Amino acid sequence: MAETATQPSRSRDLDKLLLRPGNLVEPTFEPGPGLRDDLKEYVKVLVVGAGGLGCELLKDLALSGFRELEVIDMDRIEVSNLNRQFLFRVEDVGKPKAEVAAKRVMERVSGVNIVPHFARIEDKELEFYSNFSIIALGLDSIEARSYINAVACSFLEYDADDNPLEETIKPMVDGGTEGFKGHARVIKPGITPCFECTIWLFPPQVKFPLCTLAETPRTAAHCIEYAHLIKWDEVHSGKTFDPDDPEHMKWVYNEAVKRAELFGIPGVTYSLTQGVVKNIIPAIASTNAIISAACALETLKIASGCSKTLSNYLTYNGAQGLHTKVTEFVRERDCLVCGPGILVELDTSVTLEKFIGLLEEHPKLHLSKASITHRGKSLYMQAPPVLEEMTRSNLSLPLFELMGKISKDIVHATGTTIKNDKKTSSLIKLRVAFKGVDGVTDMDTAGGA
Amino acid sequence: MAEPKTKYDRQLRIWGDQGQAALEKASICLLNCGPTGSETLKNLVLGGIGSITVIDGSKVELGDLGNNFMVDESSVGQSKAKCVCAFLQELNDAVKAKFIEEYPEALIETNPSFFSQFTLVVATQLVEDSMVKLDRICREANVMLVFARSYGLTGLVRISVKEHTVIESKPDHFLDDLRLNNPWPELRRLAETTDLQVSDPISHKHIPYVIILVKMADEWAKSHGGNLPSTREEKKEFKDLLKARMIALDEDNYKEAIDASFKVFAPRGISSDLQQVINDGCAEVDSSSLDFWIMVAALKEFLAKEGGGEAPLEGSIPDMTSSTEHYVNLQNIYFAKADADFLAIEQRVRNILKKIGRDPNSISKAIIKSFCKNARKLKICRYRLVEEEFNSPILSELQKYLTDEDYSVAVGFYILLRAVDRFAANYNSFPGQFNGAMDEDISRLKITAVGLLGDLGCNGSTLTEDLINEMCRFGAAELHAVAALIGGIASQEVIKLITRQFVPMPGTFIFNGIDHKSQLLLL
Numbered sequence A: 001m002a003e004t005a006t007q008p009s010r011s012r013d014l015d016k017l018l019l020r021p022g023n024l025v026e027p028t029f030e031p032g033p034g035l036r037d038d039l040k041e042y043v044k045v046l047v048v049g050a051g052g053l054g055c056e057l058l059k060d061l062a063l064s065g066f067r068e069l070e071v072i073d074m075d076r077i078e079v080s081n082l083n084r085q086f087l088f089r090v091e092d093v094g095k096p097k098a099e100v101a102a103k104r105v106m107e108r109v110s111g112v113n114i115v116p117h118f119a120r121i122e123d124k125e126l127e128f129y130s131n132f133s134i135i136a137l138g139l140d141s142i143e144a145r146s147y148i149n150a151v152a153c154s155f156l157e158y159d160a161d162d163n164p165l166e167e168t169i170k171p172m173v174d175g176g177t178e179g180f181k182g183h184a185r186v187i188k189p190g191i192t193p194c195f196e197c198t199i200w201l202f203p204p205q206v207k208f209p210l211c212t213l214a215e216t217p218r219t220a221a222h223c224i225e226y227a228h229l230i231k232w233d234e235v236h237s238g239k240t241f242d243p244d245d246p247e248h249m250k251w252v253y254n255e256a257v258k259r260a261e262l263f264g265i266p267g268v269t270y271s272l273t274q275g276v277v278k279n280i281i282p283a284i285a286s287t288n289a290i291i292s293a294a295c296a297l298e299t300l301k302i303a304s305g306c307s308k309t310l311s312n313y314l315t316y317n318g319a320q321g322l323h324t325k326v327t328e329f330v331r332e333r334d335c336l337v338c339g340p341g342i343l344v345e346l347d348t349s350v351t352l353e354k355f356i357g358l359l360e361e362h363p364k365l366h367l368s369k370a371s372i373t374h375r376g377k378s379l380y381m382q383a384p385p386v387l388e389e390m391t392r393s394n395l396s397l398p399l400f401e402l403m404g405k406i407s408k409d410i411v412h413a414t415g416t417t418i419k420n421d422k423k424t425s426s427l428i429k430l431r432v433a434f435k436g437v438d439g440v441t442d443m444d445t446a447g448g449a
Numbered sequence B: 001m002a003e004p005k006t007k008y009d010r011q012l013r014i015w016g017d018q019g020q021a022a023l024e025k026a027s028i029c030l031l032n033c034g035p036t037g038s039e040t041l042k043n044l045v046l047g048g049i050g051s052i053t054v055i056d057g058s059k060v061e062l063g064d065l066g067n068n069f070m071v072d073e074s075s076v077g078q079s080k081a082k083c084v085c086a087f088l089q090e091l092n093d094a095v096k097a098k099f100i101e102e103y104p105e106a107l108i109e110t111n112p113s114f115f116s117q118f119t120l121v122v123a124t125q126l127v128e129d130s131m132v133k134l135d136r137i138c139r140e141a142n143v144m145l146v147f148a149r150s151y152g153l154t155g156l157v158r159i160s161v162k163e164h165t166v167i168e169s170k171p172d173h174f175l176d177d178l179r180l181n182n183p184w185p186e187l188r189r190l191a192e193t194t195d196l197q198v199s200d201p202i203s204h205k206h207i208p209y210v211i212i213l214v215k216m217a218d219e220w221a222k223s224h225g226g227n228l229p230s231t232r233e234e235k236k237e238f239k240d241l242l243k244a245r246m247i248a249l250d251e252d253n254y255k256e257a258i259d260a261s262f263k264v265f266a267p268r269g270i271s272s273d274l275q276q277v278i279n280d281g282c283a284e285v286d287s288s289s290l291d292f293w294i295m296v297a298a299l300k301e302f303l304a305k306e307g308g309g310e311a312p313l314e315g316s317i318p319d320m321t322s323s324t325e326h327y328v329n330l331q332n333i334y335f336a337k338a339d340a341d342f343l344a345i346e347q348r349v350r351n352i353l354k355k356i357g358r359d360p361n362s363i364s365k366a367i368i369k370s371f372c373k374n375a376r377k378l379k380i381c382r383y384r385l386v387e388e389e390f391n392s393p394i395l396s397e398l399q400k401y402l403t404d405e406d407y408s409v410a411v412g413f414y415i416l417l418r419a420v421d422r423f424a425a426n427y428n429s430f431p432g433q434f435n436g437a438m439d440e441d442i443s444r445l446k447i448t449a450v451g452l453l454g455d456l457g458c459n460g461s462t463l464t465e466d467l468i469n470e471m472c473r474f475g476a477a478e479l480h481a482v483a484a485l486i487g488g489i490a491s492q493e494v495i496k497l498i499t500r501q502f503v504p505m506p507g508t509f510i511f512n513g514i515d516h517k518s519q520l521l522l523l
C-alpha cells in the first residue's frame, strides 16, 4: 500500500474502509484512492428535509466522504426544533432551515459544498431530482415520502423483459422516528420494495367520529377536536383555522376547556391542545441520531460498495430495553409506482388535451389537472402562467406527434388526486403505446435520434 | 420564562416535567471525546442535561477533522477536550460544561475518588483493562456507568449499574386494568343498577362495554355455580349471549364487549413478572433499603390483605363507546377505587418506614401514587460487573449464540472486540491499525481470538475468517456514522437511566454495521 503509517490525513479513519479490500463487501467494491476521490467528486446526494433527521444526515454525510450535497426544505426554524436540530441556535429562529443547516455544516467541515433549496419538494422539476446519485429522506410526513418516492421511481425504466435497467435505478435511503422508536430503509426502485409497495406500514391516522365529538364526548381530545373541527367553523364563518397562529390555538383551547367543564371531563391542557390539533409527534435528539447514522452509513455503502447493504428495512425500538430488527420486504409486482408503469393505449390521433382528460377519467388514476412531461420536455404545464401559455398550443396537437412519432414510450404526469379525503400532489408514470404503429418505427426513430 | 417549555416541548411529551427535572439535575462525566463520546454528549446537551465534564488528554489531529464534527481547522494542535466542550456549550447555554485535559486511563489509575461526584459516567473507547478498573470504581461509588465503543463497522454499548428500579416503565402496549374478571363491589353495584334492556335504541347503544361485561359475567356466574366461562365452548357461548343482546347491527358498544370478553376470562391476580418482584430478596426491607423496595414491601402486604391478591387499581380507563354520563360515572368509580387502594398502600408504607426506624413521611405522596398507578409494570434491571462477565460469561448462552445463525456475526464481533484489546496489549497497536503488516496481523488476531475463546471454554472454530479479516481491515477506525449511531444509543440509555422512565437495555449491545443484524448478548 502506498500510504505510510505516519502521514496525517483527514480521512484517516474512512480510508481503512475505502482503501482496503474486504471479504464482506458488495461485488462492485473497488477499494483505493480512486474510490475515495470519486465519492468526493462524482457522487451527489440530495437530503430531503433539514429537520431532526436532515441536520444529522448532512453532518453524517459530510463526514462520510461526500463532498457534493444539496438539501431541500420549505420550513423555517422554530423554537421547538432546538432540542434536537443541533445546527440551529436561538438566534436562527425564523430563518429557512435548509439555508442555515447548509451554512453551519460548511463552516465546520472544510471542502464540503452544500447547496440549500428553501422550497417545496413539489416545486422542483423532475430534472432537478435526476441529477443526484442517491436521495436521502429525512421527513416526517407520509405524503412527502410518497411524492419523493414517485419522483425517484419515475426515472426507472424497464427492458423488454420487464427487468429494471440498472442505470435508471435511483436509490433512496429513508429514515423516520417517533419518540424512542425509528426505522431506516434502503429503497432501490425495481429491486427492493418502494415506499408505495409497503404503504401498509403507515396506516392512516384514525379520526374521531363526528357524532362522538358532537354528542358524546368522553376524553379531553374529544373536547379539543370539537372546538377545532366543529365549533371553529360555526363561529368563524369562512375563516380557515391556522394551527400556527397562536391566537387561533388559544381560542380552540379555551373552547375545549369550556366544553370539558360542561361534560365533567378532565385533562384539557394547552400542550395537549397543540398536540391533538397539530398531530405533534414527540421527537428526541438521540433517536434522530441513531436513525440518521444508519441512513448515512447505508448511503456510503450504496455509493462505494464498501460493505453489504441493509436488506432492506431496519426497525429500532429503545423504549423497553432495546430491540432492532431487519426485515426483508418484497416488492409488490403490480405496484403502480415502481412497476413498469400503467399502460395506456391510444390512437395516434388523440390530442394532448384529450389525453389529459383521459387521465382524469381513468379508473386507476383519477388524476386531475395534469401536467405532462416526456423525456424531460414539458408538453403541457398547468402552472406557472408563463409556462402554461408557452405550452398551451400543444393541447390541440396529437400526442403521437408531440412524442416524436414513436410507437411507445414513458410519459410522466403530475396532478392532484384524492387520498384519504385529502387533495395530494401525485406523480404518475405511464407507458403510452400507440395502436397500429409497429415496433420498426420505434427502432428507426431511436436510431435516428 | 416560557421558552424552555417550548424548546423542550417535543421531549416533554415523552418524559414529562419530572423526567426533564431529573435530566437537569444530572451531572455527566465523559471519558474520551472522539466522535463516539462527542455525539453521545451532543444528544444529552440538546435535551438540557444539567452539567457535563469532558475528559480527554489528547490534542486535535488532522485525522480528527474527518470524523468529529465538534472540532474544526482552528482546533488542530489544541486540547480536544477543550474544543469539544466549547462546541457543546454553544448548543445549549443552560448546560454547565467543563473539561479536564487528562487521559482517562491516568485518572482511573491515580484518582478513583474523582468519579464519585457524578450521576453517571459515559466511558468511550476504553480498552478492557480500563473498563474493568473503572467499573469497580463506579460500582463502589454507586455511580451509573455506560460504556460505548465504535470500532470500524462494529461497536458496543454496555450499561453497568448494580440495580436500576423503574416505576414508570411506560410500556407501549399493556393490557388496561379494568378488573372485569374480579370486579369490586362498587363496580358491581353500578352494573346492577344499569338496565341493559333499555328500550330506547340510542341509550341501548351507549352503555359502555365495561358495564355490559360485568353484568353479563355476573349473570353467567349465578347460573354456573359462581364460575366464569373457562372452556372454549363456554367462552363461545358467552360471546353468543352478548351477540343475542344486540338490538341493531351498528351497536359498537356490543362489538367492543365481544372483542373485550377475553378480559372476563383472564386469570385473576398478578402477573408472573410482578410475582418475581414481590419475591425478590430486596423486598425484605431494613433501614438501608431503597424507597422502591419499601413500597414493594407495602405492596406485598397489600396483596395478602386488602388487595385480595390483586395489585392496586390503576384507576384510568380507555376510551370506549359510551354516553358521556355513563363514561364519567365509570371514570369516577375507577378513580375512587384507585384512590382507596393508594391510601391503603400509603398507610402500609408509613408503617413500614416507622418500623425500620425512618421518618414515616420520607417518601412523598406523589411517588407512592405513581408507584400504585404503575404497580403492574415495575421493572428491575441488574448488571453484572464487566469483570465477572469477561472472566466467566454465562457459558450456556455463549454456546447458544455461537451456534445460532442470527447471532453468529454479533457474537463474533463481541469476541473480536475483546481480542483486539488483548492484541493491543501484546503488540502495542490494534490489528491493522497501521498499513503494512496486514497478513501478519490477521493471523495474530486469529490466534488471539481462538485463545480467548479457549480460555472461556468454547471452540474457536466458530469464528469465520471473513470476520477476522474484516476486523483487521477496520484497524480501530472510528467512523463518524458508526460513532453517531453508537453515541445515539448510548445517550438514549443514559436518558432512560437518569429519568428512571422506560426500560434500559440488558446485557451488551453489539452493533453489526455490515447488515444491521445487531444483537443484545446476555452474558
Ligand SMILES: [Zn+2]
Residues within 6 Å of the ligand: A193, A194, A195, A196, A197, A198, A332, A335, A336, A337, A338, A339
Ligand atoms: Zn412500488
